[in-house]
Amino acid sequence: MAGLYYEEFELGQQFDHPWTRTVTEMDNVLFSTLTMNVQPLHIDAHFAAGTEFKKPLVNSLFTLGLVIGMSVNDTTLRTTVANLGMSETSFPAPVFAGDTIHVRTTVLSKRESKSRPHAGIVEFEHVGLNQDDKVICICKRAAFMHKRPQES
Structure with a gap:
């Protein structure tokens, strides 16, 4: 699928x-340790039990990556040149191991590239929601997109 x-x-x-x-808990621990984020709120259940959350929080950068990644198949798979940036990212509610995430994407804007005639820039808003439809992540992302190849 493209x-x-x-x-x-x-x-x-x-x-x-x-x-x-x-x-999963493994997602959180593996991502946090691979990225050298040793924040005990993510990887130490005993420490997290003493916080207002009572259990480890899923690393927000994992959440962001998951939310954007879940959008790729329907939007940018094999048609993107590159990500240009993310902005206005927020995490309105925490994510915990066991939460099931789904994503909604809206096209906010698009414009042709001034430097590359065969590409354009599309701005997306990705909204991640948990199993209770509670918003857990919002992000605006600018993607540099290929234009449809010209037939010869």
Whole structure:
């Protein structure tokens, strides 16, 4: 399955991505240790038990990566040149091991590239939700997208 080319995106277009993913304790510990984030709130159950959350929080950068990753199949798979950046990222509610995440994406804007005539920039808003439809992550992302190849 391929993503969409620049021309195929429309302002306001929404994607309710069919993928869901249950986050595991291993996801959190592995991601946190691989990225050298030794914050005990993520990797130490005894420490986390003494916090307001009472259990380890899933690393927010894992959550962000998961939310964006879950959008790729429907939007940018094999049609993106590169990510240009993320902005206005927030985590309104915590994620814990055992939460099941799903994602909704909206096209916020698009413009043709001034430097590359065969590409354009699409701005997405990704919203991650848990199994109770509580928003756990919001992110705006600018993607540099290929235009549809010209037939010869």
